[in-house]
Amino acid sequence: MRDKVSIFREKIKEKKMLDSMLALLQWDLETQAPKGGYELISKMIGDLSLKSYELTTNKEFIKLVENLYKEKESLDEIERKEVEILIEDIEKIKVIPSDEYRLYSELTAKAQGIWEHAREKKDFKIFAPVLKEIFEYNKKFIKYRGKDEDVYSQLLCDYEKGMNIEKLDKFFEELKNEIVPLLKEIELQKRDFQGKIKFQESKEKQKELSKFILKYLGFDFQRGIISESTHPFTLTVNRNDVRLTTKYIEELPFSSLYSSIHEGGHGIYEQGVENVLEETILADGSSMGIHESQSRFYENIIGRSEEFWSGIKDKVENYYPNLKKLSVKEVYKGINQVEKSLIRVEADELTYSLHIMVRYEIEKGIMNGKYNVDELPQIWNEKMMEYLGVEPKDDVEGVLQDVHWSCGLIGYFPSYALGNVYSVQIYEAMKKDINVEGALERGELIKIKEWLGEKIHKYGKLKTPKEIIINICGEDLNSKYYIEYLKNKYREIYN
Numbered sequence: 001m002r003d004k005v006s007i008f009r010e011k012i013k014e015k016k017m018l019d020s021m022l023a024l025l026q027w028d029l030e031t032q033a034p035k036g037g038y039e040l041i042s043k044m045i046g047d048l049s050l051k052s053y054e055l056t057t058n059k060e061f062i063k064l065v066e067n068l069y070k071e072k073e074s075l076d077e078i079e080r081k082e083v084e085i086l087i088e089d090i091e092k093i094k095v096i097p098s099d100e101y102r103l104y105s106e107l108t109a110k111a112q113g114i115w116e117h118a119r120e121k122k123d124f125k126i127f128a129p130v131l132k133e134i135f136e137y138n139k140k141f142i143k144y145r146g147k148d149e150d151v152y153s154q155l156l157c158d159y160e161k162g163m164n165i166e167k168l169d170k171f172f173e174e175l176k177n178e179i180v181p182l183l184k185e186i187e188l189q190k191r192d193f194q195g196k197i198k199f200q201e202s203k204e205k206q207k208e209l210s211k212f213i214l215k216y217l218g219f220d221f222q223r224g225i226i227s228e229s230t231h232p233f234t235l236t237v238n239r240n241d242v243r244l245t246t247k248y249i250e251e252l253p254f255s256s257l258y259s260s261i262h263e264g265g266h267g268i269y270e271q272g273v274e275n276v277l278e279e280t281i282l283a284d285g286s287s288m289g290i291h292e293s294q295s296r297f298y299e300n301i302i303g304r305s306e307e308f309w310s311g312i313k314d315k316v317e318n319y320y321p322n323l324k325k326l327s328v329k330e331v332y333k334g335i336n337q338v339e340k341s342l343i344r345v346e347a348d349e350l351t352y353s354l355h356i357m358v359r360y361e362i363e364k365g366i367m368n369g370k371y372n373v374d375e376l377p378q379i380w381n382e383k384m385m386e387y388l389g390v391e392p393k394d395d396v397e398g399v400l401q402d403v404h405w406s407c408g409l410i411g412y413f414p415s416y417a418l419g420n421v422y423s424v425q426i427y428e429a430m431k432k433d434i435n436v437e438g439a440l441e442r443g444e445l446i447k448i449k450e451w452l453g454e455k456i457h458k459y460g461k462l463k464t465p466k467e468i469i470i471n472i473c474g475e476d477l478n479s480k481y482y483i484e485y486l487k488n489k490y491r492e493i494y495n
């Protein structure tokens with residue numbers, strides 16, 4: 001038995017090494033590589049992905065995992081969980097022909113450059129052919145699994161186990177019914193809180209503030225860095241090398257600040273996974289919904305609270321002196337202005353989920369054959385008009401704004417909405433244990449990080465989202481707290 005386990009450990013080590021190499025290539029491609037390098041790097045990513053695929057689908061390795069699974073009662077907790085996860089992963093991956101797997105990996109690596117080029121030209125048509133291919137591959141890969149379940153629901157499950165379109169349809173419907181009337185009330189008030197926080201700030205100052213804020217939250221720069229990219233993201237080479245990006249826009253100085261806080265939430269999670277999991281496949285987030293709960297928690301519940309600004313305003317003034325003439329309340333209201341806007345990552349908390357709905361309905365429509373990729377700009381604009389009452393003037397403001405589809409992340413967007421729901425449940429539980437408001441006012445963000453670390457981060461993938469959330473809150477995912485939170489917060493801001 002122990003012999004099998006040690007062979008297993010060797011194989012996992014190899015697999016993790018390949019994943020780290022892939023992460024480094026991906027990092028280079030998205031942050032530094034010149035356009036001329038895209039093609040070769042994409043090929044390298046394709047080749048290395050194939051190696052990782054071959055390792056996972058190798059007959060002897062599968063047999064080994066299956067044997068360990070049969071004897072799982074004699075494995076320790078960590079090994080058992082790894083084997084259970086691998087059994088499911090292998091099931092999904094082994095049905096894909098190897099050449100298709102490699103081509104798809106290469107395609108998604110290449111697609112990001114094409115997406116960027118389409119953005120430069122503000123023309124979706126440049127991106128459409130490759131996007132079509134990505135969607136087709138995803139449909140095909142799901143079909144290979146040979147399950148009866150709805151195609152899109154199966155994709156959703158890859159990011160959040162147990163999720164399906166019935167649950168999400170119900171969730172979004174509820175949310176729409178609660179948010180839209182509140183939005184209408186707010187709109188009637190025609191208040192402008194944002195005018196006061198509109199100013200220009202140099203990229204240099206924004207960069208310095210991003211670093212400061214990440215340190216303030218507890219991100220460890222001995223084990224992480226922050227850089228720049230078209231679309232902010234977090235990438236983990238391993239738990240001692242966690243890399244974040246943000247994006248600096250001189251006329252929107254709060255954009256980089258909140259992107260950095262968001263990615264910081266992801267980064268702190270990755271850095272907080274317990275050391276004993278480092279050499280295992282469990283050194284990862286529990287699910288994408290839980291991952292986004294951490295980033296959205298830091299970004300909104302912490303970062304957009306009045307207490308946070310009480311604790312930090314004088315420090316932020318060192319970088320953004322324009323804030324000196326404003327009160328904490330004015331900054332707080334400014335950053336929480338409700339606005340029917342075009343760009344998801346800039347959206348306020350109230351309208352944010354409507355942005356997710358647009359993407360959810362589009363993905364569902366394409367995966368189930370209702371929509372065509374070519375018609376996406378038009379469908380996108382119609383849905384934005386319907387839910388948010390705004391219309392993009394070009395594709396960059398519309399269908400080309402998110403990087404996700406170019407990376408093959410289809411079914412990912414609902415993770416943000418789930419993350420919002422989880423984040424409020426987590427917040428409610430945290431308040432019972434520690435004085436969150438006091439910690440924010442005193443700048444003791446470490447207390448918050450430690451609580452999250454103990455309850456969520458350290459477990460990595462060892463616990464499922466359900467186990468984590470029930471353990472913390474005593475109940476499973478429940479959107480009522482999130483809806484209540486939004487109502488209370490915005491009724492207070494808008495009287």
Ligand SMILES: [Zn+2]
Pocket residue numbers: 262266292295
């Ligand atoms: Zn995120």
